Amino acid sequence: MKEAELTVDRIAVGGKGLGIDERGRVTFVGGAVPTERVRVALTKQSKRFAEGEVVAVLEPSPDRVVPRCPHATGTPRCGGCDWQHVSADGQRRLRVQMVEDALRRIGKIDTSVFAITSARPLPEDSYRTGVRLLVGPDGRLGYRQRGSHQSFLPTSCMVVHPLVQELMSVVRCPGADEVSIRIGAATGERMLVVHGDGEPIGVPADVTVSKSAGDASIHEEVDGVRLRVSSGAFFQSSPEGASALVASVRAALADVGREGVLLDAYSGGGLFSATIGSEWIAGGGAVLGVESNPVSVSDARVNAPHAMAVVSRFERWDPVPVDAVIADPARSGLEAGGVAPIVATGAPVVVLVSCDVGALGRDAGLLYEAGYRIDSVEVLDLFNQTSHAEVVTRFVKN
Numbered sequence: 001m002k003e004a005e006l007t008v009d010r011i012a013v014g015g016k017g018l019g020i021d022e023r024g025r026v027t028f029v030g031g032a033v034p035t036e037r038v039r040v041a042l043t044k045q046s047k048r049f050a051e052g053e054v055v056a057v058l059e060p061s062p063d064r065v066v067p068r069c070p071h072a073t074g075t076p077r078c079g080g081c082d083w084q085h086v087s088a089d090g091q092r093r094l095r096v097q098m099v100e101d102a103l104r105r106i107g108k109i110d111t112s113v114f115a116i117t118s119a120r121p122l123p124e125d126s127y128r129t130g131v132r133l134l135v136g137p138d139g140r141l142g143y144r145q146r147g148s149h150q151s152f153l154p155t156s157c158m159v160v161h162p163l164v165q166e167l168m169s170v171v172r173c174p175g176a177d178e179v180s181i182r183i184g185a186a187t188g189e190r191m192l193v194v195h196g197d198g199e200p201i202g203v204p205a206d207v208t209v210s211k212s213a214g215d216a217s218i219h220e221e222v223d224g225v226r227l228r229v230s231s232g233a234f235f236q237s238s239p240e241g242a243s244a245l246v247a248s249v250r251a252a253l254a255d256v257g258r259e260g261v262l263l264d265a266y267s268g269g270g271l272f273s274a275t276i277g278s279e280w281i282a283g284g285g286a287v288l289g290v291e292s293n294p295v296s297v298s299d300a301r302v303n304a305p306h307a308m309a310v311v312s313r314f315e316r317w318d319p320v321p322v323d324a325v326i327a328d329p330a331r332s333g334l335e336a337g338g339v340a341p342i343v344a345t346g347a348p349v350v351v352l353v354s355c356d357v358g359a360l361g362r363d364a365g366l367l368y369e370a371g372y373r374i375d376s377v378e379v380l381d382l383f384n385q386t387s388h389a390e391v392v393t394r395f396v397k398n
Contacts, residue, residue, distance in 0.1 A: 002042045003055065008032045011094045013102050013358045015082055015387020016051075025050050033061035033086055034094070063090030069158050069385075071143075076152040079144040081159060081385035088384070092118045095379050095389040098357050103377070106361025109368060116377040119248055119392075124384045127238040128160045129220070130182040131168075139174030139201065141167075159385055161238075163190055172201040182229060185239050186221035193231045214295040222246060223275040227303045233296040234268050241382035245353065245390065246275045248378050249326055252351045252394040258283025260323030263345060264307065265314050265338075267291045270300030272326045273307040281306045290317050319344035326351050333359025339366045350395040355382075360391050371398050 006027055008017035017032030021040075027050045029040050037059035040052035057064065067073060067084035083091050100116050103109045133141040134151035142151035157165060163183045167190065173179050176198030183190045192200055193210040200209055210216035213232025220227050220235065222242045229235045236242040249272060262280045264273045267289035277287035287307035291297050297311050310317065314329075315337035322345045329338055333356060342350055350372060354360035364374060372395040382390040 002045070004040050004042055004050070004052065005058070006038065006040065007059075008034050008036045008038060010034050010101070011097050013098055013106070013361070015094075015098070021050060027052060029054060030082070031085060033063050033090065034097075035059075036061045036064070061090070063087045063093075069154075069156075071152075071154050071157075076150075077146040078152075078154065079146040079148070083387050084385055088121070088124055091384065092121070092379075092381060094387075095357075095381065098387070098389065099360065099377060099379050099391055102357045102361030103364055103374070106358060107363075107365035107368065109364055109374065114374050114376060116379065119244055119378050119380045122240050122244055122381045122384060123238070125158050126161055127240060127384065129164065129185050129238050130180065130235060131160055131164055132178055132180045133168065134178055135173050135176045135198065139172035139176075139198075141171055141173065141179055161185060163188070167192065167204070167207065170202045170204070173198045174201070175199070180231075182218055182231075182235070184218040184220045184229070187219045189218035191216055191218045191231060214298065217299075222271065225274045225278075225303070227269060227271065227274060228299050229269060230295050230299050233293065233299050236271070237382055241380070241390070242271060244380050244382070245392065246272065248380060248392040249351050249353065250276050250279075252376065252378075252392055253324055253326075253349065256324045256349050257285075259285045261286045261288060261321070263322040263325045263347065264289040265325055265327040265342065266329045267300055267307075267309070268293070268296045268328065270296075270304035270307065270309070272328070273300060273304035273309075276326070277304055277307050285323075288320075288322065290314050314338055314341060317341055321345060322347050324349045324351070326353070328353040329359075331356045331359065334363040334366065335359075336366060339363065339370055342367075343370045343372075346397075348397045350397075352391075352393045352395065354391045354393065355388070357389055357391065360393065364393065364395075367395050372396065373398055 004021040006019040008019045012018040017029040031054035039056040042052040044051040071078040072084035142153040177196035180193040190207045208216045210231035217230040292313045319341045325347045375394040380390040
């Protein structure tokens with residue numbers, strides 16, 4: 001395998017370091033931190049760019065730390081936490097840099113006219129209350145290895161909640177394709193969701209088993225509201241993260257009167273309708289939620305009975321006038337199909353929740369073209385130890 005030596009200039013969208021090799025090619029480097037001089041094993045090459053992984057750090061960054069998880073390096077290597085080698089403060093700065101880069105390079109937006117800030121720090125360890133796992137030939141549950149479809153059972157996982165860790169260790173599910181675990185940190189409830197055929201073995205008595213979407217649920221508490229989370233419905237990776245999102249979105253809507261109509265687009269199980277939406281009801285306003293997953297809509301009707309829930313793909317929804325929009329799409333983002341109905345509502349304020357930095361850059365560009373400008377951007381650390389970021393962006397109509 002060919003190697004190259006280079007200096008990492010900045011972080012790229014996606015979490016890899018970016019530098020120029022001796023041939024003048026842009027090179028994306030996994031496991032690198034900006035300012036470092038590294039030796040790289042090249043895994044992909046073309047005339048214009050290359051990709052690779054760090055094999056030696058010649059001049060380390062002050063932000064480099066020794067990974068605490070034994071599976072972050074060596075064999076088998078976990079495919080999950082790709083920033084274990086970066087300090088907590090370094091991770092926060094790099095996420096902000098990625099967001100700024102995406103808005104400027106992908107969205108073609110002047111980022112000097114608004115602030116990009118970090119939200120309050122979130123737990124670095126034991127925060128994940130939901131995981132999706134592969135099932136090995138012996139029925140054991142495990143993570144995907146880096147760059148492979150092979151699974152392995154970690155001796156420990158520093159980012160999952162202890163109630164999740166226990167189930168990962170004791171449950172077997174021969175014959176299944178994958179298994180999801182979801183727990184309620186506030187309630188202690190646990191749910192095992194089996195994907196494909198297979199019957200779980202070794203399931204503790206307190207655990208509910210689900211074989212199809214919507215046939216089981218647990219409960220979580222966010223912002224003082226008890227929420228039902230059914231199998232097959234999306235929920236954030238942790239209740240702390242969900243609470244931080246609610247706080248960030250609420251702040252972005254602080255100057256919006258509660259007497260009008262709030263649209264909760266891609267509303268899922270009603271996280272924002274149940275929390276922030278209740279303020280609209282108290283203020284004499286109304287809440288409208290639009291979601292395509294019927295299981296999530298069923299949860300939303302329990303979690304936010306004060307809201308009008310509509311089962312529809314947002315892109316196909318017939319827009320009505322509203323006073324503010326919260327949009328929390330899937331990782332693929334809004335794209336043009338999601339921007340159009342938002343614009344058609346005439347909402348003067350739009351708060352976009354993005355879980356993919358690249359998608360944010362594209363969506364922000366589309367909203368700019370449609371007559372909206374960015375007023376503020378807040379980056380949340382919902383996925384500590386990884387290069388993923390959650391971003392809350394406030395847009396106002398020109």
